[in-house]
Amino acid sequence: MTTLLPEHQVRDAHRHSKSSQTKRYGFFPGCVAKESCKELFNSTMLLADRLGIELIELTAASCCGASVVNDTNRDIARVLNARTYAQAEALGLDDVITICSTCTGHMRAANKELLESEERMTHANAILGKFGAKYEGNVMVRHLLWLLIDDIGLDTLRSMVVRPLNGLKVAPFYGCHIIRPESVNGWESARNPHSLEDLIEAIGGEAIDYAGKTRCCGFHIQLEKGNTAASMVGQNMRIAKDKGAEAVLTPCPLCHLALDGYQQDAAARWGRTDLPVFHLPQLVAFALGIPAQKLGLNKHLIDPRVVLTDRELIA
């Protein structure tokens, strides 16, 4: 019978074991980084390389359920994620690193459900057993953002910066599922998180404090009612722009699709904002000296190279 550890104990166990070992992590890129935001995937790999950590992609992992699978069935997303965790364990990897706020929240929620109930764990394993897999309950899901701060550390990052952002005014945009609900995430305060701000400052930017940073980008209702979703983008970008932001930084590719794609559609109601939106690893990798051409900045709808040129960060 599996013994289930509460997550904080798992986390402590990780902390202690991590320091002495080489840094190898299970890596769950998520669907969007493999489809319409490939630049996110590529810049993550480049950044990992620069940081000297090994991200081992779980290539046979499925979608996390993206918060939508739950809309029809309580159990499927949980078991899909259990399958992913079993794959990580089979590779000897207990850490699963994500690069999407929605993946983070939903994979952590599934893991919490499994770790908190023998019944659910047994149920999931009964299904995994049909193809010879088993989840032992050792995995911890973390976002790359948390890895950067907990495992690499802001001081180390600061020391690795070769191209400081020259005071570029960056508005952090967290994405709901990396902070809420607090019972699932809880890595930092959901009402007043500051990890992105800390990171922005560490790489030489100026973090903009604005009310929109913990709000919703509307991604999940884009197809339901496009105007409403666009308006959610416009509202948040308006506040950021009025506070002086020159760019936005997000750890979530869904937020990226929304913010980068819909500002134009929101202009009628909220005025033009045209804020370029960076993926988290793009901007960090840039500050750490990875050439801008390698980061896929040309794939964005609002070209971020303009502000970088204005700030004399690229020629």
Place this chain on the structure above:
Amino acid sequence: MAKITLDIFRFDQAVDDIPHRDKVALEIPETITVLDALEFAKAEVDGSISFRRSCRSAICGSCSMNINGVTGLACKTPCNTVLRSDGTIAIDPMPNFQPMKDLVVHMDPFWDKYTRLKPYLQPPDRDEDNPTERRVSPDDMKKLVEVANCVMCATCYALCPVVSVDPAFAGPAAIAYAYRFVEDVRDGQTKERLGQINDDYLWLCAHCYACSYCPKHVEPHDRIVDVKRRTVQESVHMNERGPRHALVVNKTIKQTGMLGETEVIQGTVGRFNIRGLLKVAPLGLRMASKGKLPPIFLRPIPKVDEVRTIFESLEVPTLK
């Protein structure tokens, strides 16, 4: 005793064009609630400060307001938990509502959304075996206990980002209340109620969890998911975008292991809904011009059979 300054939003729709703020300096114990501090200010300093309250113990749902940027019940918020370093507490009316007088807002849009639900039990025909009572088992009742705790304080509604840009959306509390009747075994209007809440944009919830700050732990975000599932189970509104979206996402994951963005867009909007597709087309073209379109055909992940086994073991409704 501590020196605490309340920085209060002041506005009277009868006389003011624009709001202003008043600072009221008090000497009060810092452990009292924000509501008690307001009561103190009203009694001792300025009798014209207006706010709603009744129970003073988080039961009546009257006193929700925005306290230092965080919306919640004033009677459940001790001053020392929100006090800023300069000793002030900024108090504003709930967002997403029209202010009436100071912290009192027009609640009508919130109540309208309840009223549309016909928020009372509508039992089917008389139960001949039990002519005098309608029985509910403890298990059936369990499902309703959480939502029955809703005190209609509208905190969740004030926090909802969808409501803030689109007042047509029912909002979290009304959907949680729809759940309360849909899941009540004594009620006979399940399909009608599901139809109504679908008409009021059930599927416009953006999954943001802002309503997880409900002070009574109703967890509206979870109840919303429950109502969506029930909608699909009862096959209500299956031709609308919400249920189609949920089903096509399931379908692509089952087939490929991945969420296929291209197919999800077509399946949600409708492959033959030319107008709908044209509406998403401008963004599609902008993305295409940057080489950013998702692939049209996704290669299935390795061992995708396992994913299919999971789906088949758990019986989802499938897309035809």
